[in-house]
Amino acid sequence: MTMTMTADEIRRAFLDYMAERGHVIIPRAPLIPRDDPSTLFTGSGMQPLLPYLLGAEHPGGRRLADSQTCLRVQDIEEVGDNRHTTFFEMLGNWSLGEYFKEEQIPQIWTFLTEKVGLVPDRIFVSCFSGDPGHGIPKDEDSAGIWSRLFVEAGISADQVDLGTEERAAEVGTNGARIAFYGKKNWWCRGGNADEMPLGEPGGPDTEIFYMFPQVEHDPAFGANCHQNCDCGRFIELGNSVFMEYQRTAEGFAPLPRRNVDYGGGLARIAAAAIDSPDVFRIGLLWPIIERLEELSGASYDDQKRSMRVIADHLRGATFLAVDGVTPSNKAQGYVMRRLIRRAVRFAFDLGLEENFFPQIIPTIAGIYAAHFPEVGEHAEYVEKILAKEEQSFRRTLRKGLKQLSQFAKTGVTGRELFVLSDTFGFPVELSTEEAERKNIALSENWREEFDEQLAAQRAQSQRRTTLHV
Template identity: 50%
Template structure:
């Protein structure tokens, strides 16, 4: 079964159960300032899990692109990836445990063709402290499902301590079988939904003796063991509780189901592969890495090749969704991915030619997902430009940094910071290289050096005016409102990947920095200028509302420096109707003109590069 067939089979199966198929949300959340990336299928669904009505109904299914930055350092084994697709289905106050567990079991056994003898499941053991009971309801459902295929399923406790004990259904506590976006109940903020879950594992078989030949051979083997015998392939979360202000949990009036199953993992077990990097989703990118390095995907090279394959795939998807390399927020993680892949490629003997990364990514990612998430002919120029520019920048310092590293008698925190600051080496790369020399980096010392550098930078930039305005004069206020119009025009002409990276406004002109990877054409500059002037001529009202931050984001307001805003924010809207008919809606402290007609004609005078992946434009009143 191919990846495309599996993805479609899942969506079709749940469509037959009355689910509406929705497209994947972007990897960068549009209206969620609490997280940098979409890391699960559940994230875009939070408002609906809390009771908001979904426009498509109460049964939803999708295949969601996900990126988990916390897994970067886990990549290298046969199952962890930073980018993956999460097959998902949701019940929003509709069906519950009985239907969900049956449907997923039927999908695995009848649609995918997995042997039910190879399937093992886990359930929540309950918590007396939280007042949440054992999930005996799910146990009863699982027993019935296994009985229908001729399997007598026994439920057991304490598998971590006592092993499998002939069981098929296993009770685990909150660390394993409780799900919320924040993790265990103690980490959940007030108001967050969560609940017990039931996971399904595939057993590759005791006959392979994976446990006996693993580092865990002296511990009992169980489904959550890391020996490699079992692989989790799906998790049904029963979102039935909400944390209260006093730390207790209250049942939600609307009980929901949130299911997520990794496409890569289900594909692997369907093809009886223990290594997700040996599936069709990675076969071409691994082949390209082999061709570039002259090495084979064999024992001593597997870890490095997995890192390159995963990081390049994740980088390509992030670039497609508008992320550019930088030292902040999402761009920082993209930079880490590209640079870590570059180091691993170099260590395998690959060329430091900046085009090498794109050559691998073009065939290995764009071609693999062409027609699903990419239009290869359209997207390859953007991907090539971003990867090649970042690789070229890092390649210049990579050799020097490696030579500097080799000269050090001891790799302490200061050396790690020098590698970071001078040569662009992410900390984890230095840690990995130090481990190869049997040394340990003093991370606390690195952080101290980093803070010292930040303090110096703050001192150097002290005295800047709030919001980039030189003053609050009438002409500066006009330029400030024009800046909002400019950003709206840029997003309309170039795309919604455009994000403000900085601005500076004086009485003579405005300067605006934004994320974009190519110089603007003359036609694009003219179109942006025309849009801004058309909106000025329309004399659109400029209104301000005080709103709660979350309400403002849900209304469509944009804020690219979200962390600096308090819970209550001022939102400036330019348009005929702040609710339904507007050109621009942004978090902003003001000041602004009362209507756009006060600004007068304005001209785009210059467009240039500000830094890698960031363009700069100037506008001047005429």
């Protein structure tokens, strides 16, 4: 098979493949979690299935699969490189106590190499090196299965135990296909095993990476490259979590059944399929980039960061609107507002200083309407909501940028940042980003200074309320 599959074709192939293997295909859950106040957004494919991973019976059975839309803003500052996005789709399959490692690892290998057509020789993996402190053993079983698959494909299956990313950056893998890491290969919603909240499920995972030989290792990320290096030479395609533990007050207890929780990044798999380390060149994002080039007259090669941010953020804001979120200063609405405002700010770099959202939203709707018809059905509503916010913020942006330049002449402290936020409506996140972009120095303790101003304002407001009463 040639490496020409589009993201839409990969999504369809995955769901068909899993259905053939007895999985029930379930619809995507909204980006706003139901009955889960612990998080603002659906940030992983497993999140809507949490009760079933803990032991409840799912109405669809014990073999499930889907393509789940997700939103994560923890790494929003990373958007602009070749692989990070806030909005993404996870191809997922689950075994709720049915099969385990022996079936899961080969079926994902088969999907990636035979169905998608990825080159086996460019696939590398990682496994869990164990956690003696919590009584969790090294995952020799997964490594053994991977070793067998590599050997059957005519590939050397050397292994290396690295423990941490820091050590890996120092010594490298020396070409080993299978690398063992510690915390990096433990998966749960709350971080590593030490940080897991009580009641949370988790387990060791095995991660799949695709190597792009055209990307040279950047020594800024360490002397040697390895699977988890952030230089962009290796891109993680997905991981299989063997979710069999639950955090308790006494430590880790086995779950009622051993589960498989697989999540594969659709965009990254699609990028690998076209042999591009740049996920923005896939069919789910490239039409947005092309539209931005057309509207601005700028070239993607010259304005990669700005175009990537705009494409990602407007896509995320579109799905938030589809799922019922509107811009506001609280909770999910605040995050949506932040995405929109960052998109507007980066549009200035492209010379797009007039309202352009209505010219982008139809492109996004056209990309997704076939598989997610709700996007097409709500396109006009989304355009109206986002365009209104764009128009409002453009006035704020001009005033805020002008005032920030004035403050820069005498020095910018947390006090000035508070004035920009409180008086000019210019969010502190944008102020600090803008300062970095223009090499404007901020006071060393700007965050504390900003918080002091905010606390003083709140105290004053409270006094006024008390006097009024």
